Amino acid sequence: MIESFELERLKSIPIEQVAEALGLNVNRHKCLCPFHEDSHPSLSFHLRTNTFKCFVCGESGGTITLVMKALGLEFFPACCWLAQTFGIPISVEKAPRFRDIRPRTIRPVQKPVEPEKPDLSRLWPLLQKPSLTPLARDFLFRERGYRKEVVHWLRIGSAGTDLLIPYWNQQGDLLTVQMRNLMRRPGEPRFRFPRGSQCQVYNQPILRYLKAGEPLFIAEGVTDCIALLSTGQKAISIPSATLLKSGQLEELLEGVQRRLYGSISTPLNLQMFPDRDEPGEELFHQLQSLYPQIVRHQLPSDCKDFSDYYIKLKHGNSN
Ligand SMILES: [Zn+2]
Numbered sequence: 469m470i471e472s473f474e475l476e477r478l479k480s481i482p483i484e485q486v487a488e489a490l491g492l493n494v495n496r497h498k499c500l501c502p503f504h505e506d507s508h509p510s511l512s513f514h515l516r517t518n519t520f521k522c523f524v525c526g527e528s529g530g531t532i533t534l535v536m537k538a539l540g541l542e543f544f545p546a547c548c549w550l551a552q553t554f555g556i557p558i559s560v561e562k563a564p565r566f567r568d569i570r571p572r573t574i575r576p577v578q579k580p581v582e583p584e585k586p587d588l589s590r591l592w593p594l595l596q597k598p599s600l601t602p603l604a605r606d607f608l609f610r611e612r613g614y615r616k617e618v619v620h621w622l623r624i625g626s627a628g629t630d631l632l633i634p635y636w637n638q639q640g641d642l643l644t645v646q647m648r649n650l651m652r653r654p655g656e657p658r659f660r661f662p663r664g665s666q667c668q669v670y671n672q673p674i675l676r677y678l679k680a681g682e683p684l685f686i687a688e689g690v691t692d693c694i695a696l697l698s699t700g701q702k703a704i705s706i707p708s709a710t711l712l713k714s715g716q717l718e719e720l721l722e723g724v725q726r727r728l729y730g731s732i733s734t735p736l737n738l739q740m741f742p743d744r745d746e747p748g749e750e751l752f753h754q755l756q757s758l759y760p761q762i763v764r765h766q767l768p769s770d771c772k773d774f775s776d777y778y779i780k781l782k783h784g785n786s787n
Contacts, residue, residue: 470544518531635670643668687740692775712754712755
């Protein structure tokens with residue numbers, strides 16, 4: 469019999485270190501699932517509960533279950549394997565000896581650092597009932613020709629000479645606010661974010677409404693995103709290519725795939741109008757390496773980005 473305090477110690481070995489000891493290659497709290505044919509990592513680790521779960525085949529559990537399933541062991545030998553691998557003394561007789569065990573030390577778990585939260589207390593009241601100054605209306609509707617219902621959906625507001633572009637997540641929490649100065653003096657930046665803001669995917673709430681097979685456009689900045697939405701397309705935007713490193717886009721899109729198809733094996737219908745410049749090309753290629761199915765649309769040679777194209781389309785229609 470293994471004592472209960474000994475079992476607790478085995479259960480509290482960091483689950484990702486157990487997975488690594490089993491030869492699984494853990495990256496960003498995920499790995500290829502050893503329990504089904506997996507080509508895209510579907511097995512996730514939850515550090516808070518110290519458990520694993522595969523979203524495709526449904527296997528789940530803690531450290532001992534992981535060892536039992538991965539090595540095909542019964543409960544007792546799986547406990548002995550863990551104890552021997554991680555050098556945890558357990559008071560049992562006739563413990564099986566395992567060959568080929570590489571002894572491991574338990575490393576301290578790096579707790580994910582809580583990112584600094586931007587202070588949005590001043591902006592929040594302005595965004596609950598957003599109002600638009602004449603300057604903001606002029607920019608949004610006359611100069612850019614955006615559709616009113618789109619601006620309303622995005623809950624864009626204004627204060628002074630700033631346009632306030634809120635970033636919401638799918639649950640409706642305010643993540644940050646991008647401020648665009650509509651009357652900037654030379655040397656002043658066009659866009660600002662509150663201090664402590666993280667790089668975020670823009671227009672995340674639209675993902676809740678994407679239907680199976682429906683095109684989802686990925687734009688390079690908010691203005692292109694608003695222009696795409698104004699043409700009746702569904703669109704999100706990423707403020708910079710560095711966002712791709714965070715895995716946030718992948719996580720959001722995987723959530724959509726699971727909602728629509730129950731797994732991440734059916735690709736989404738992604739589309740893009742790359743900007744006609746080097747960063748635009750670079751971003752498209754980075755996205756294409758993540759999503760080979762992404763459809764490329766070419767802007768006309770006299771349009772540098774989709775906003776530009778949209779303005780020309782609007783003027784073309786009104787002439
Ligand atoms: Zn699986």
